[in-house]
Amino acid sequence: MPNLFSAKSLTKSYRVSNNPLKQSQLEVLHGVSFSLNPGQTLAVVGESGSGKSTLARILVGAESPDSGQLYFEGKNILNKKHKFEWFKNIRMIFQDASASLNPRITIHQSLEEPLRNGTNYNATQRNDRIAEVLEMVGLRPEYAKRYPHTFSGGQRQRIGIARALLLRPKVIVADEPVSSLDVSVQAQIINLLLDLQDQLDLAYVFISHDLGLVQHFSNKVLVLNNGTQEEYGPVSDVFSQPKSKYTLELLNASAGYKKPV
Amino acid sequence: MGLLQVENLSVDFQTDNGIIPAVDRAKISINAGQVQGVIGESGSGKSVMALAIAGLLSPAATMRADLFNLDGHDLTRMSAGERQKLISNNISIIFQEPTSSLNPSLTIGYQLDETIRFHSGGTRKQRYEKAQELLLQVGIIDGKRRYKEYPHQLSGGLNQRVMIAMALACEPKLLIADEPTTALDVTVQSQILDLLLKLNEEHNMALMLITHDFSILSETTDKVYVMYGGQIVESGRTYKLLSQPYHPYTKALLNSVPHYGMHYRKGRRLFNLKGSTPSLDHLPVGCYLGPRCPYANRKCVQAPELRTLKGRKVRCHFPLIEDDS
Amino acid sequence: MIKLPVSANNKAAWAIFRQNKGAMIGAVVLIFILILAIIGPWISPYDPARQFTNKILIPPIWNPAGDFNFFLGTDDLGRDILSRLLHGARLSLQLTFTVVIIAALSGILIGAGAAFLNQTLRSLLMRVMDLLLSFPSLLLAIAIVAIIGPGLPNAIYAVVIVLIPQFVRITQSSISDELNNDYVMAARLDGASSQRLLSHHVWPNITPALTVQLTFSFSTALLDIAALGFLGLGAQPPMAEWGTMLSESRAFIQFAPWTMTLPGLAIFLTVLSINLVGDGIRDALDPRLNR
DSSP: OOOSEEEEEEEEEEEOOSOTTOOOEEEEEEEEEEEEOTTOEEEEEOOTTSSHHHHHHHHHTSSOOSEEEEEETTEETTSGGGHHHHHHHEEEEOSOTTTTSOTTSOHHHHHHHHHHHHOOOOHHHHHHHHHHHHHHTTOOGGGGGSOGGGSOHHHHHHHHHHHHHTTOOSEEEEESTTTTSOHHHHHHHHHHHHHHHHHHOOEEEEEESOHHHHHHHOSEEEEEETTEEEEEEEHHHHHHSOOSHHHHHHHHHHSOOOOOO | OOSEEEEEEEEEEEETTEEEEEEEEEEEEEOTTOEEEEEOOTTSSHHHHHHHHTTOOOTTEEEEOSEEEETTEEGGGSOHHHHHHHHHHHEEEEOSOHHHHSOTTSOHHHHHHHHHHHHTOOOHHHHHHHHHHHHHHTTOSOHHHHHTOOGGGSOHHHHHHHHHHHHHTTOOSEEEEESTTTTSOHHHHHHHHHHHHHHHHHHTOEEEEEESOGGGTTTTOSEEEEEETTEEEEEEEHHHHHHSOOSHHHHHHHHSSOOTTSOOOTTOOOOOOSSOOOOGGGOOSSSTTGGGOTTOOGGGGSOOOOEEETTEEEOOSSOGGGGGO | OOOOOOOHHHHHHHHHHHHOHHHHHHHHHHHHHHHHHHHHHHHOSSOTTOOOTTSTTOOOTTSTTOBTTBTTOBOTTOOBHHHHHHHHHHHHHHHHHHHHHHHHHHHHHHHHHHHHSOHHHHHHHHHHHHHHHTSOHHHHHHHHHHHHOSSHHHHHHHHHHHHHHHHHHHHHHHHHHHHTSHHHHHHHHTTOOHHHIIIIIIHHHHHHHHHHHHHHHHHHHHHHHHHHHHTTSSSOTTSOOHHHHHHHTGGGTTTOTHHHHHHHHHHHHHHHHHHHHHHHHHHHHOTTTOO
16 A cells, blocks of 8 residues: 655755856755655654745645655656646645735635636536635635635635645645744644544645644654755654754754753 | 833824724833843734834834833933933844845945944944954854845844844843844744843843744743733733733633643644734724633623732733632 | 726725826816717717818907807818817827727737746847837837838827837736746646636736726827827828827918817827826826825
8 A cells, every 4th residue: 555645855956047058056955755644744844945845846746856756646646647636636735825815816716716627516516615615614605705805814824725625635735834823823723724634634744844833733754954854754753862963953942942051 | 220111101003094002001111131021923012012112113103101211211201302312322122034124235344333333433443343342242253254244145143143233332221122033043043042141141231022932931031021902911920921821812822832842642722712813903892802712701891901910910800810729 | 808807906996096186187087088089070060071161260269250150260271170179089089099909909918928938038029129118109100100101000000019018018027026926826736727827817916007008008109199190190181180180280370379279289188187097097006005
């Protein structure tokens, strides 16, 4: 039985210069591998510039890796013929929910897009599915008629989650889903994600810099530092016995501030 | 004798949609060399309060206070010019985004030199030496090289150190740090806090840390103010306040974020308040937390006053004190 | 057909626009001129080409020598100026409208295409557009007419060519800006094709910029067409076109100033009101001014 979702030695680099004669490359990901089963959460941890957002974009297909493989239910989804399955089953929640919603179209119009392309629903079925998903994330179905700017930050992130859920995916990649929210709203969103995981047996790839959240939320953790995979394993192992110096440093820094003695 | 004593500080913003109360009757007192924390979410009025104390409010804001004593002087009885001078000699402020607080087109050295010239004057050579000394104090070892560099050549952490150096140039008695580490990576965060505490100790400089993150307050501060909707809803000694919050909002702030190192059952649902932070132009009637509070009842439509309870100040009709009695 | 979204943003924009006195006056005047242009042929007293050979150069009625049969007087050939102005309004506005629509459609199409071209081709195309933009619009129009020959159709082509680069540039740059936004990536991940992305997600966000460009192009086009008419490169006599009317009456400015002032005034009022409306729309839609 293959894993639900796995990656093998993904690498990615960007061309730094626009000058076609200069071939300077910046390597942002260097050999990242992991595997994930239904109902599990993999946390990707790192500081700014560690390549964790690039990894998220690669996992949902917004960018393609230079080398490496991605498997979904045993099929190599980097292969063009599995593109549709990839798009339907692995969905993304964005960090900044307000930027990921088009300000000039209604929520309904935004939410209709994945259904148009991923299903052969007619208009009524689409409406029903949108209403159903909005209720799942704790919003009223009639909110669909409104424009994004009429919602609070927490509500917008709920809409972002609804958008990810529409196509009944099996994996959700969440790129810092709560870091732009107020502290008292973060907990609502985290609880919602946990509820949805229980209900739908979702697998999460949870990108975060907050080790408290990671410890609370995830089964496995992948520590990234400058694009390199520093550590990968079950949360309890990595956090109690970190093997790499960087992980230890990160853990110490996150354990609240301690006065130097 | 306290360094700073402020009573009933209110700040209102004049806008097209009427007057918005950004800070409502805040009471703050800081002794020389003390470290205090102000915690709140966006829109809680914590930054506006800091700006009001530092005398940096925009002209659209009006500020009132019954008492505003700084270093033994009563600021309410002074002309605006004198007040500004006294404040700028005693209080410095640093902000969240060091990179945007610095002018990107001028060198670090130029900006530092300007601050020193404005504050203490001196010849070019004296000022240069002073700048190098300040850079060394904030932990920038290769000060000679950094002096000639531009803000974009420095990392966020280094820029924040430069901001602190500029604040130190005024030899303040109180340094207000408004979310000084929020924009920085966690590993850099502790270095900046170390630095602030070291300066606090060496210069006997009082420190007011403004943040939304309890984890950096627990070991740094003596006293914490919790702000919500422009009001101080709870204040008291840090240790007691963190171990047993009296106000439901403080409890929510503490329990809604899982802190690393505390062990919970995995997947436990977090304590949370429903709804979202009210905007200051649409504050609810009565207790501002009322509509979101799990403990609220009919009495909460009346605005609670700040009252003293076991050496702590709480603005709540039903403080969580009964729980353990 | 793509429909323009009427969103809450548009309502707010209308509220800002309504507070702008200049823009509201401009809008009222413009609507008045448009109505006159539409019903002009029915309310005009005479045929614009009809010559009253015994009523040459009669001044408007407020002059003691005026004639009540000719409200705004007659020109050197005894034609009724009011009738000519009314017919001219229709002709000028019709021409302007056609020119702007053609220019806008082709400009937007080219600009949208350019946003999806590869780097090299896009740079090449945009530099050509920059080259065209670097000439003053009237000068370029004159140069084009000089090459392809005078006459109304050629003048229209010339003004269209002059207007296209502005639309290309604004479309291409707004689309490029929008493509960097998160919501575009979100829509891509929702499976939207490039075409659908453009028409349903990006388009509503660039309409404000295009609307502003459209209004200002109206005044440019109106002026350029009139100027070409005046220079004898556009509409030819005896056509009742405002610019042509100006140039025909040039010789009589000394002793029959109304023959020249009245068409001039018509051009002036129309351009002024379009520009006032354009300013109002720009202020209302500019996100930097949104509170």
